Amino acid sequence: MSLKLEPGTRDAVTHPSSGECVIDADGSIGEPYARGKADRVPPCGITYLRSSGDRAFDLRATITWQIAWTGTGGAGGALPDGTFGKARAVTVQEIQSVNR
Numbered sequence: 001m002s003l004k005l006e007p008g009t010r011d012a013v014t015h016p017s018s019g020e021c022v023i024d025a026d027g028s029i030g031e032p033y034a035r036g037k038a039d040r041v042p043p044c045g046i047t048y049l050r051s052s053g054d055r056a057f058d059l060r061a062t063i064t065w066q067i068a069w070t071g072t073g074g075a076g077g078a079l080p081d082g083t084f085g086k087a088r089a090v091t092v093q094e095i096q097s098v099n100r
Contacts, residue, residue, distance in 0.1 A: 001065040003029055003044065008057035008090065011049045015042050023063075048092040056089035 003021040005014050021029050021044035030044035048057070062085035070076035 001063065004062045004064070005044070005046055006060040006062075007046045007048065008059050008087075009048070009050075009052075012057075013047045013049065015045045015047065050092070051094035052090070052092040056091045058087050059090040060085055060087045062086075 001023040003023060005019045005021065007014060023029050030042060046059070062083060064081050064083045067079040067082050068076065069079060
């Protein structure tokens with residue numbers, strides 16, 4: 001199973017760079033936020049390099065899973081991968097400050 005992230009703009013960096021995030025055996029993706037990790041690269045995510053201005057970026061997330069079946073008589077096989085995706089408009093804001 002995997003999760004693919006598409007940020008909706010070329011002015012973004014996906015983590016990992018392929019945009020394909022691994023789903024752990026327990027079904028979790030990435031890791032919870034914790035203090036002191038703000039400067040670390042996330043295991044799964046997007047860093048937007050500019051604001052979206054007066055519009056939004058179309059972030060798309062797609063999850064794909066492999067499907068197999070086994071019958072009571074022992075017959076079985078693989079089925080085509082299952083894929084589900086959804087796009088969401090994401091507004092990215094920017095804050096600027098002057099340090100003296």
